[in-house]
Amino acid sequence: EDQVTQSPEALRLQEGESSSLNCSYTVSGLRGLFWYRQDPGKGPEFLFTLYSAGEEKEKERLKATLTKKESFLHITAPKPEDSATYLCAVQATDTGTASKLTFGTGTRLQVTL
């Protein structure tokens, strides 16, 4: 069974204080690992897809990296507008024709002035 574990559950940072969020996964074969951002009362918003170990992707203050067992979302010099819940999800190679994602429970990030 595919599993995704995110840590920490919650993280409070001061503006400009860089940190990393962790996503550990167990999957028979990885087709893709996805990062989403979710604001309160809204649907998840796509950030990144990573397909193979060693891959990195960047967008503004966010950088996602992938190893064979985990992914990190690095946040550099965060701003208050980066406050949100960050979700990690995996898609396994044995999903056949499906587009099934297995999600973690998320890391709730709060960035204060």
Add this chain to the structure above:
Amino acid sequence: EAQVTQNPRYLITVTGKKLTVTCSQNMNHEYMSWYRQDPGLGLRQIYYSMNVEVTDKGDVPEGYKVSRKEKRNFPLILESPSPNQTSLYFCASSLFRNGEQYFGPGTRLTVT
């Protein structure tokens, strides 16, 4: 604007009263899914569809039905809702099987 829309956004109903939550996307996506989100459990897939008239069960399909008669629409049907179906529901679509999914704004359902 490319988007996934859901209606209604909020719904309070009573046990056993059939309801339908609509989902529509304007991106000509092949794949569509329904998820429910519960505290501590994350997002769990209910049903998915690979194309018109092609649907299959996700992780938590009990008590739900879906249909895909048109490419753009993927309604979620609760024939006899129960209190344990109180949740936040999201519809999502993607162009490719392993592509990023675009989520709707969510439907908060309360069953009393």
